[in-house]
Amino acid sequence: MSDAPSTQPLQADATEASRYSGARIIAVTSGKGGVGKTFVSANLAAALARRGKRVLVLDADLGLANLDVVLNLHPKLTLHDVFTGKARLEEAVVAAPGGFSVLLAGSGMIEYSRLTQDVRNQFYHAVQKLAPYFDVILLDTGAGISEVVLFSISLASEVVVVATPEPTSLTDAYAAIKVLAMQQKRQHVRMIVNQAARPGDGRAITGQLQQVIDRFVMTDSGRPLRLIHMGDIPADPAVREAIMRRQLLQLLTPGCPAALAISQLANKMVETLLARAA
Ligand SMILES: Nc1ncnc2c1ncn2[C@@H]1O[C@H](COP(=O)(O)OP(=O)(O)OP(=O)(O)O)[C@@H](O)[C@H]1O
Ligand SMILES: [Mg+2]
16 A cells, blocks of 8 residues: 555535534543554544545644554655644645544643643644534543643543553543542543453453442533444454554454454444534
């Protein structure tokens, strides 16, 4: 597969943009690092694009998301260039293999590990400005509950927590969800269980986590935060292979179990979460 072109024009004209109130902005996050957020974001984006959705994946980990590595992209312009006035926002949006768009943060963004008000404003306005041009914006966030992670999640209307069945991943997911309920007044959070060993594992794990939440995590409404199980992705050696080759699993081995699970997730999202924008 060849490298994607360096830039892609934003495809909505004013009339089209005005028909949409804007993209669904979905944060893909996790308590623990390395659980598969970037892999899920990129491949879910490809699966949604195949279903006719206009999708943007934004490196919301401000330079640490490794989206460029997973997608084998080498863009010249990034969000860092936009924030420093060296590029226009639309110039930094690039086409990814898989038919979706990507906005990388750029390595300079690591300087922003402490967020100033100016960076917050710029980040917020960048997302708002892009929203009319897409049906979905996936924010590939960092792990945990740092200031940057929580701020990027705050830009999203929906939060998807990726967790693996490992106890450490689940306790960290619980901690992150608790903060989201308290600080961001979230009433619900969606869960994807990645690297599941057996079918049904994810639903059982989500149920167990919900039981703990029912006891200890109340929302403003006085009810416990609700976990919505979106689906599971099995542990699959083809994932590592695709990442080693820097290709999308959805394109390299679309029939493997993990790719099929992501296709199912995309179907479910199109029918439910994204039905409004259809
Ligand atoms: N379903 C899966 N089956 C097998 N391996 C997987 C699966 N999902 C992810 N992995 C492995 O986990 C690694 C980490 O994935 P990824 O980089 O997407 O995690 P991340 O949550 O984005 O990490 P970070 O917190 O550092 O941003 C991948 O390189 C891959 O090898
Ligand atoms: Mg990542």
